[in-house]
Every structure is written in structure tokens, then in C-alpha cells.
Amino acid sequence: MPENESLSLDGDRILRGQSAEVTFPPPSTVQRTAWGAIVLLAIMLFGGTLMRAVFGPLQDAAKIDLRISDVQMGIVQGLGTGGPIALLSVPIAWFIDHGNRKRLLVVLMLLCVGGTFWTSFVHSLPGLFMSRTIGSLGALAAISVVISMAADMSTRAHRGKVLLLLSLGVWAGLAAAVAVGGTLFDYFDHHADWLFGPTASWREAHIVVAFIGAVLVAPVLVIREPGRHEIETHSTSVTPALRALWAKKQFLAPLFVGQLGVVMAETAAGIWSAPVLIRDYHQTPGQFAGWVGGAILFSGILGSAIGAVSADRGQRSGKRGALLYGAVMASVVAIPVAFFPIMPTLTGFAILFTLVMLCGTIHDIVSSIAVTVMIPNEERGICMALFGIVRSIIGFSLAPLLVTWGSLALGGESHLAFSLAIVGAVTGVLSLAGYALCVRHAPIVEPARPSQA
Template sequence: MLQPTDAADAAEASPSAPPSAAIRPTKWGVIWLLTLTLFSALTVGGLLSPLQEAVKAELHLTDLDIGLLAGGATAIPIALLSLPIAWLVDHSTRTRLLIILASFWAIGTIGTAFAPNFAGLFAARLIAGIGAGTALPVLISLLADVCMPDRRGRSMLLVSIGAWAGAAAAFAIGGSLFGYLTSHPGAGLLGMTPWREVHLLVGVGAALAVLPLFLIKEPPRYEVEQTSVSLRLAMDAFWRRRKFLGPLLAGQLTGGMAEGAAAIWMGSLLIRQYGQAPGSFGGWVGAVILGSGIIGSIIGGFAADAAGKLKMRGAILLPAAIATALTIPAGAFSIMPTVTGFAWTLFALLVGGTIVNLVSSAAIAVLIPNEDRAVTLAGMKIAGTMVGAGVAPPLVVWLSTFSTGKWGLGEAVAIMGVVTGAMSLAGFWIAMRNAPQQVARDPNAKMIPAEA
């Protein structure tokens, strides 16, 4: 059985000690600031997408160059730095680390505005990716310690909506600013070309958004099993939980492949199969993405909290399993006979994916000890990035070689979506059966006070 730490004993004895895990209130002010921070990170991360054709023309880039800027420059920091940063999250001052990471993505975005060539642009995107690509474990770790376990799903609901709003804002803000600056030459700060001005303005906004983070005080750490854990011991702990984390990871990765395929091939499908033009589908696709993110976040947040109260093993993952089962048919969105059918099945797929992602994160925040949460999230993010960027695209291309005609790509996406959906359901079911007890409900769970 876990024993309280000396720090926790002292905290109980001191009238000025931090509140115990049983009675601590939810700090909604902190949660709103974390939401704003994630909104900033996702806006910066997606800002290049609506502007990349202008960037390509000015710097004489190739499609391969654009692919490296959009994918490689963000994937490299995630692959190399996620685990070390996650270990720092679990064993250092998280508020200070979040300020540093947020500063990175603001500096990288501003630097993008001044990049003279591909090398400079790639370097600036790398700097932005160091912050934006590795900040999620910091945010989840802080969020878990400013609210009770039975409210983490609802707290993550707000943060999840912030993430989807940021992804949508990258297109809305980037596209709108670019259009305005294009039609009003000289209206920007330094008389740059429009895409550079957009990055400069958004980068300055991201820098200003760092300032409120100085108001967040480092919260005490609750539900801790061990202190002073090395990265090796953290990985050992990950391995000990492999019967739970392995199926959970498999469920997330296979389910996410359908969403990844939608993100990559959506435009090509609409153009090739339905004769749509970018100007005709940009608005409604954006509405589908934002709407599904908001609705999925609301359902997932409340469902995670409600399921966590059920008297069954791994109950908190039940909403993820149900959402996966219900949206398996939506994996065939790419072969719907009409654009309307395509839109509604895509909406269903993305709602299910949002529920699954939020519930999975909530499960980690509740079932994994504090000192291992960030490393666990980082490991899953690395795997997700590698599968999403390295496996799903060539798999779809390979499957499409077995079909002919304009529907070949859509049939390949549909096959992968439905098959991986069934595999995802199996993964979540096995993870539920092997889920550990909720650390937060252990009456002897430790608490480490915040630094003075």
C-alpha cells in the first residue's frame, strides 16, 4: 500500500498547508489560461497551411519543400524532445517550463516572417515546433492538479474546445489577414509581403499571450506513487503497465488513422470524386471541423466524468469504446454518393474521434500516477505522429493501386477507415479489461506541495 510522504505529513500538520486531495477546488481561472495557451499553440501550428502557396511562390519552393515545412519541421521536435520534456514536466516546475515553450512558438512564428529562404524558414518552424509540438503534456499535467479527478473530463472539455478553436483560427485568422493585407498593401507593420505580415502579427499576438502565464502558480502534485523518478524508472513504469497502455495506444493509433487520412486526402477526394473547388468547400469543411470538435468535446468531457463513477474496471474508457463502435461505418465517408453524405459522415467520424481522444487523455490523467503522466502522453504522441505521418499516407496510396477510376482513392480511404476502426474498438476493449485502479481514489495517494 502506498505510504504518505513526509511532505504530505507535514502539510497535514500545518494549518497553512495546501488543501488535501479530497477537498481541493477546481481552479477555473488556471484552466481558462491553459485553454488560451493551447489555442495559441494550435493557431501557430496550423498557420502555414492557408498561406503555403504564397510562401511557395515567393521563395521558389517545391511541393517536397512544403511537405518538409508542414510535417518534418514539427515532427522532428516531437520525436526528439517529447520524452525529455515530458520527464521535466513530471519532475520540475511546470509553469516555468510552459512559459519557455510558449516563448519558443512565439519566437519561431515571428522568425518565420523574416526567413530569407527555405533553410531559414525550416529553422523558424523547428523553433516553433519545439514549443507547440511538445506543450500538451505540460498542459495536461497542470490541469490534472488544479481539479478533482471526477471533474477532469469536464475540465479537458474546455481545453479540447480551445484546441479545435485554435486549429480553425489558423485558417480563419490566417486567411482573413492574408486577404486583407493583399488588398491593402502597406497596411501591415513593416511593409512586408502579406504572408510574412500575417506571421509577424500572429507571432506578436502569441508573445503577448505568454504574459498571463506568469500569473499561474505551480500547484501541488497529487496522486504521486514515487518521487525523484529517473527517466529510466519512468520508462520501466510504462513497461509495467504495458497490458493497459499497449492496447490503449493501439486503440488510439488505429482509430486516428481514419481521421489522419481525412485530413490529408479530404481536398483531393472532393476535387476528384465530387468535382468541388477549394473555394466551394473551404467554408463548410471548416464548419464541420469546428462543430465536430465542440460537440465531441462536450460529449466526451461529461461522458468521461460520468463513466468514471461506474463500478466496473476501466469504466472511464467506456465512452471511447462506444464512440469507436458507433463511428466505424463513418470510416466510409470517402465513398458517399453525394457531397451532403460525405459531409455528414465526416462530421460523425470527427465527433467520434474527438470523444476518443478526450476520454483517452482523461483516462491517463486519472489512472496513471502523477509522475508518469507526461511521459505516457509524450510516448503516445510520438507514436501517433510517426503512424499518422509515416504509415497512413503510403498505406492509402498502396491500397488505391487495387482500384481504378476516380473513386480509387476514396475506396482506399474507406477500406482503411473501417478496418482500423474495428481494430481500434478491440484495443479499447482490451485496455478496459487491463486498466489499473484509479490512483486518485487511493485513500493514501501522496501529495507533493508546490514549491515555495
Template sequence: MATPIIVPSDTTGAGADPIRRTAWRAVLLTSLVVMMAGMVRLAFSPVQEAAKLELGLTDYEISLIQGIAAALPLAVIAIPLGWLTDHSKRTRIMLVLGLCWTVGMIWTAFATNFETLFLARMLAGLGTMSLVPVAISVLSDLSAPQQRGRAMLFLGMGNTLGPALAFVLGGVLFTAFAADLSLPGVSLSPWREASLVFGVASAVTLLLLVLIREPERHEVENASNSLKAVVQALLKRWKFLLPLFVGQISVIMADAAAGVWAVPVMQRDLGLSIGQAGGILGGILLVAGVLGPVMAGFIADFGHKSSIRGGILIGAVIASAIGVPTALFPIVSTVPAFTAVLFVLLLAGSMTGLITATAIAVLVPNEERGICLGAFMILGALIGLGLSPVLVTLGSKALGGESHLAMALAIVGVVVGLISLAGFALAMLNAPVKAKA
């Protein structure tokens, strides 16, 4: 058994830099677990059309499975989970969440109707979408404030590379299982076998968690465990946090809608196969998942060092502005142009996510981050992830039916893009004058 990584408690001693020498390995391992969670979170998306056909589902039912299924339970546990993140062993929380999404992914492969598939994706989403705030709290204590943007870029890369690999591998696995490949001792339809592979891979990846030990907490302003005191402290920052949440949740809405419906649009309107559509979206997410966090990490650190109030968010303002016109990607009629415009949209989205996480990690005291992120999880789940796929299907219905999916997706994307731009701009104007160090 490998020796667990020991995170040093003293990061300020003279001479050697213990954070760079040891804790960066823990950052990388945590990011790998986050990447696996991202894969499981969207592993159903590339094969959802095949599942829809086999189980006789509608677009509306798919939107409930892809959105509300994970949003509702996450909204219930978000605040308690945030409090536990601030006051208990975070690595243990990560392991429990990992077990949830692994069981949910394996259950997905054996779902027989809408109800069982809904419950399976609910369990998978509960685990995967709850992980990132816990991981942000861990990484905040694995890195010095002046290096936090660069540390967070690894988490951002994992969180975006995971979905990218979900589409690439999902498309490849589905194509292979639809041809002549089959799992030993298993006789399932191609989309089910692909789901099972993701579930087994997730179980193996969870072994990485035993290599990470709980880091010591730093930058604690108030040692009180009172939930009321923490909430009151956050409310004092509402002029900054509320528009920040609005900005990032609106970006989540655009990205979530694209993640759920881009592949069906490519299949229905551009005539691509599951493998082709999944490969294109996966490739886009793969490049954006590397480039976006790298750019955002350095931009966030540069902005934070500037004399501009809220400078850490300047990259998010620019990226959200770019996201408004690129939200029109669903109505682009050629595959190359569709791919290019969607790439820019998702690149901008990956940048704002990393910058928002860094802003919270730098501008919010340690003992308030978990609750802050918990509140963000509730709004992000219910509105960002839960509502946007449903809004698209309701929009297509209002326009005349499922054949109008592309136009509905474009309209939702542009509207939430404008809202995100306004939110980030206000958050920047109301950011704390001095960061908490």
C-alpha cells in the same frame, strides 16, 4: 501587472471548495494557451496550396513539412520533457515551448524555400505538440479526481478550437490579404501575411502564462525521482497502456491526415477556393471542438463511476467505431455530404482524445504521468502526425499520382480507424480494476 492566480495547496478542507473557487480560472487560462498552440500548429494548413505554388513544392514535400518536420525533434525530447514535467516547474516549461512555436510561426512567414519552411514548421510543431502533455499534468493538479473529466474538457475544447480558428481565420486573412488589405509597413504575399498575423497574436497570448502559478502535486504514490523506477512502473501497466496508445495514435493518424489534406481535396475535387475550404473545415472543427469535448467529458466521468471495468473508455470505443465509415469522406462528391461526413469523423476524434487524456490522468499515478505522456508523444508524433500525411501521398502515388489524393486519404482513414477500434477495446478490457484516487 495582474496578480498571478494562486492555486491552493489544500483541496480537501471542510467547507468551501477552493478548487472550484480559484483553480478553475487557472484551468481556463491554461486552456486558452493550449488553444493558441492549436492555432499555430495548423495555421499553415489553410494556406499550404498557395505556399506550394509560390515555392514550387510537391505534395510529398508538403507532407514532410506538415508531418516529419515536427515529429522528429519531438520524438527526441519527448521522454526528457516528460521527466521534467514530473519533476520541475511546469509553467516555466510551457513558457519555453510558447516561445518556440511563436518564433517558428513568425519564421514561417519569411521562409524562402523548402528547407527554411521545413525548419520553421519544425520549430512551431516542436512547441505546439509538446504543450498538451504538460498542460494535462498541470490541469490534473488543478482539479479533483471526480471533476477531472469536466476540467479536461476545457483543455480538449482549447486543443480543438485552436485548429478550428486556424482554418477559419487563415481563410479569412488570406482572402482579405489577397484582395486589398495589407499589414502596415509589410509587403508580403497573402499566405505570408496571414502567417505573420498568427505569429504576432501568439506572442501576445503568451502573456497569459504569467497569470498561472505552479500548482502543488497531488496523488503521488512514489516520491522517487528515479527514471528507471518510473519506467518500470509503467511497464507493469503495458497491457492497458499499449492498446490505449495504439487506439489513440490511430485516431491521431486519421485526424492528422484529414487536417493536412481535406482543404486540398476540397480545392481540387470540389472546386472550392482557399477561403471557402478553410471556412468549411474551420466551421467543422469549431462545432466539433465544442461538442466533442463536452460530450466526452461527461461520458468519461459517467463511465468512470460505472461498475464496468475500463468504463472510462467506453465512449472512446463507440467513437472509434463511428470513425471507420466516416473516414470515407474524401470520396463523397457533394459539398454538403462531404461536410457532414467529415464533421462526424472529427467529432469522434475529438471525443477519443479527451477520453484518453482523462483515462491517463485518472488511472496513472501523478509521478508517472509525464513519462507516460512523453512516450505517447514519441509514438503520436512519429506515427500519428509524422507518418500519416506521408502515407497519403505515397498512396496517391501508388494509385497513379496527385490526382488520386482523395482515394488515398480515404483508404488510410479506414485502415487506421479499424486499428483504433481494436486498440480501445483491448485497453478497456485490460484497464486497472480500481482507479488511482
């Protein structure tokens, strides 16, 4: 039976309440991987992530300057980041699957630059919320667009390596955000009137990063829209894609749960680790900029490599769930290392924090590869959008607030570190349970065939 006919019958069975057999995309028709274009996409992700994340190491300075509380900052960093993605995920996903992705990417990069620049001039909580919302929307939505474009620029056999390169762009951006943001903050703190006059150091740092980011994302203007491949149906309606994804629910639901736990842990650690370092370990942004940035970069490179290699080997083995083995092992390690915020020494904090980031990178790359390999082209955008909604509402929006609510329940903002540790450990257990079920219900994927470079 042809694969597209099988998929159609699966949708009919679902509507009648019957079980459906999961079908998978045919081998990619891409003959050669466009490495040059993919490198440019990785550079754009680096620039977008740099602009989105630079606020992290500077948020305590902004909190003092704007006279807001941890809970209010949690709302900015949580709802301000996750809310718009949740609301716009499905429209953006439909456009990714059926529209001109290059034009969408241009718009998103403009939002990212504009939001970062606007952050420099806000003087109220609503203004900060809006500027962070715009900048984060552009950077985060661009990731799904780039993954979709890269999938149509690469062969299935190279998909793991491509996702590895894109992941390195994101993680290098996170590392640079800490290193550049902290260094600029300390520099402007000691040279307050050198460049922009009597302006708060965190504001000056954002102005500089906005200009740097604009240069880094400029390649979006020269990249061409790739042709679409691995298409099973040509409908522009969302309904067929939702029906097809529903047929894969036993695999996708635990995958979403596993990745949700990771996102919650990563988000909480990424937002609140800098305040913990400042308050409990008495570090300045300039003092921890170098080693935290280095830890993020190291974990990003090593974790991306481990995740890509484990996923590729798992895919080639043809065993059920083998592609996800790396994510399961990372989940096991992530639980004990979540206690990095309450380590008695800065060295202990640094080691466990690096391991947290390492586990998160492995999860991210393995999950991305699983989606690009197991989900057909016309369903990928919707699949990423559905996860984006859950991730944004619960992961990005709720995780930062859980930490602040936990610290208040424990006695106040001085208990931020212990609350962060608890949230990280609990979400680690959630992630492990999700990935374990995902392996059990994962479909068997045809091993990738060697292709031209």
C-alpha cells in the same frame, strides 16, 4: 499493504519475470479546483493551437510559392511536426514530472510564437521545415505540460470537466486556425499592398496570426506553478516510472494502439482536407474557412462534452473499462465516415468531415482522462512521453506521407482524395481494435468522490 509498498513489490516482480498486480493512485489531495487558472491554461492552448494549425489551410498556396511537391509538403507537415517531439519527449516528460512546469511552458510558448513568425519569411524547403518544426514543437509539447499542471489544480471528481475545458481550447484553436487563416488569406489576396506591401498572402496571414497568438499565450507569465499531488514515489529517476508503467502494459499497450489509429486519421485529415477542397471541390481558403472552422468548433464542443460525460459516468460506475466505452463507440463510427474526401458533393464532404472530427475529439478526451485518472502523478509525464514518441514517429510523421505515397501509387497527386479515404478507414479499424482490447484489460478504478467546486 500500503499502496507504495505494493507498487515497489510489483516492480520487483516484473524484474523477476513474474506477473504484477496493477495499483492505482490514492484520491487526490486537492481540495478545490482552481478554475480561473485552468481557464487561462485553456486560452494558452487555444493560442498555441491557432499558431500551429494556421499553416494547414494555407499550405497549398505555400506549396505553389515555394515550388515543392506533395511528398515534400508531407515531410514538412509530418517529420517536421513529429520528429522533434519524438526526440525530446522523454527529456520534456522528466521535466514535467520533476521540474518547474511554468518555466518550461514559457519557453515552449516562445518557440511557438517564434516559429509562426519565422514561417512568414522562409524561401526554401529547409527553412520551411525548420520554422514548422520549432512552432509545432512548442505548441504540441505544451499540451502535456498543461495537462500535468491542470491535474494538480483540480480534484479527481472534476478531472473530466477540466480535460473538457482544455480540449475545447485545442479544438477552438483548430477551428480558429481555419477560419482566421482562410479569411486573412482571401483578404490579403485582394488587398495585397495594404499592410505589408507586395508579400504573398499566406505569409501576411502568418505575421498577423503570430501577433494574435503572442497576446493569447501571454497569461503564461502570470500563472503560478501548482503543488504536486497524487504522488506515490519521490524518485527523480526515470527507471521506477518505467517499471511501474510496464506493470500496466496490458492496459497501456492497447490504449496506445487505439489512440495511435486516431492520431493517424486526424493528422491525415487535418493536413490534406484543405488541398482536397481546393483541388477537387474548387474551393478557395476563404470560401471554406467559415464552414470548416465551424465544423471543427462544433465537433470539438460536442465531442469534448460527449467524451467527458461518458468517461465520468464510466468512472463512477466502477465497471471494468467503462470509462473507455465512449472511445469504442466513436471508433465504430469513425470507420465509415473516413470516406469523406470522395463524397460526390460538398455537402456530403462537410457532414462526414464533421463526424470524423467529432469522433477524434471523443477519443482524445477519453484517453486523456484515462491517463490522468489511472496513472500516478510521477508517471504521467513519462507515460505521455512514451505515447508522444510513438504518436510522433508513426502518427504525425508517417500518416501524411502514407497519403502522398498512396496517391502516387494510385497514379499521381490527382488521387490524393481516394488515398486519404483509404488511410482514414484503415487507421479507424486499428483504433477500434486497440480500444476494444483496452476495455478488456482496463483496471477497475475506484469511483471518484464528490468534492468542493
